[in-house]
Amino acid sequence: MLEEVVIVNAARTPMGQFQGQLSSLSASKLGLAACRGLINDEPSLCRIVDHVIMGHGLQAGNGQNSSRQVAMQFGLAPSSVAFTVNQACSSGLLAVIQASQCIALRDSEVAIAGGMESMSNAPFLLNRSSMGTAALGDLRLIDSLAQDGLTCAINGEKMGLTAERIAKSYQISRCEQDAYSLLSSQRVKESALAGLPAREITPVHYLINGQVHIAAQDQLYGNDVDEKSLASLRPAFTPQGTVTAGNSSGINDGAAVLLLMSASRAANEGFEPMARIMAWTSVGHSPEMMGMSPVPAIRQLLQKAGMNIADVDHFEVNEAFAVQVLAIMRELGLDQEKVNPNGGALAMGHPIGASGARILVTLLHSMRMKDKSIGIAAVCAGGGQSTAMLIERLS
Secondary structure (H helix, E strand, C coil), X not given: CCCCEEEEEEEECCCEECCCCCCCCCHHHHHHHHHHHHCCCCHHHHHCCCEEEEECCCCCCCCCCHHHHHHHHCCCCCCCEEEEECECEXXXXXXXXXXXXXXXXXXXXXXXXXXXXXXXXXXXXXXXXXXXXXXXXXXXXXXXXXXXXXXXXXXCCEXXXXXXXXXXXXXXXXXXXXXXXXXXHHHHHHHHHHCHHHHHECCEEEEECCEEEEECCCCCCCCCCCHHHHHCCCECCCCCCCCECCCEXXXXXXXXXXXXXXXXXXXXXXXXXXXXXXXXXXXXXXXXXXXXXXXXXXXXXXXXXXXXXXXXXXXXXXCCEHHHHHHHXXXXXXXXXXXXCCCCHHHHCCCCCCHHHHHHHHHHHHHHHHCCCEEEEEEEECCCEEEEEEEEXXX
C-alpha cells in the first residue's frame, strides 16, 4: 500500500526580469528565500524535513548539487538528503513528482520540493578541450543560457521555431497569439488586484550598490502592453513568422517550493494540508512539437485517475508561447475560462527550472481563493517532454 501524499504549504519568490531586481542572487539563494517563506510560520519544521529535491535547469557554474546548498544554508540536518533534477522547463514539477514518489514509497516522510533558476547569472562557457589545441587564434565563448536553456539539444532548433511549427500546423494566426498574450497580461493584473500573488509570494531581500531592497511583487512583463504595441513587434524567429517577443514567455529569475508530507505524518504533526496529490505523470513527445507535450500528459493523467476533462475545475498550463497554449486548449477541448485564469508566464516570465513548481504553487492558492476542488498543472519541456500533476484541494 502506497502512502498518500499531501501538500502542506506552497510559496514562491517574486519573478524577476532578466538582469532585474533579483539578478544579484544565485539560483540556490533564490531557492533558499522561497524555502524561508515556505515555513516562515513554523521554523520547527526544519528538524523534520528529510529530503530536498529541486529542479534547476541552468546548473553550470553553480557548484555541486544546488539543492544540497539550499538544504544546508536553510539549516536542515546534515543527515537530510538533497538532490537536483534537470528536465529543462519541467524540472520544478518533476522535482515535486520525485518527492511524491519518495513519500509514497516510504523513503521520505517530509520533503521540500520545487524549482529555482537565475537566468540572469547563466555563465558564458569556454570548452576546456578547445584550449589545449589552439596555439594561435581566438577561442569561442558559448552562451549557456542560449545553449542549455533556449535551444533543443536534439535537433539544434531554437524553442521559438517549435512554436512556429505549431502555429503552422494548427493554423493559429499572429492576431490570435497576440490576443491571448494580452489576455494573460490582463489576467495577471486582475489577479494582483484580487490579492492572489500576495498569498503565494514571499518577499526577497536583495542588494543594489550595497543597499538592501525588498522585492515583494513580480517584476511584471507587459505593464503597458496593448494590442497596438504587440502588433508592432517583429517576428523573432523567422522573417515571415508569427511568434514574437510579445507572445512568447520571458527570461527570468525566481524560485517556487512546496512542503510535502505523508498524510499520516501531517496528521501526527497537526497540519491541515492544502491538497492531496491524486496522480502524476511524465511523457515523451516529438522534440519538433515539444509545446504540445502537455496534451498526452494530461490525457494520461486523467486516465490514471479515472477522470474526464469535465471533472477538472482549474488548469495551469505553462505559457511558454501563446500559440502552444491555444493549440493545447483546442486539442483537448478545454474551456479557456478554466485555463490559467490568473495569467501566466507570458506576462510573469518563465525561469526555466522554477516554472513547473511555480504553476503548481499558483494552482494551489488560486483553487483555495476561488473555492475549486480539482486542478491540473502541466508543463512542456525542450527536447519533447512533459510532466503533469492532478491535485484535490483539502482546505
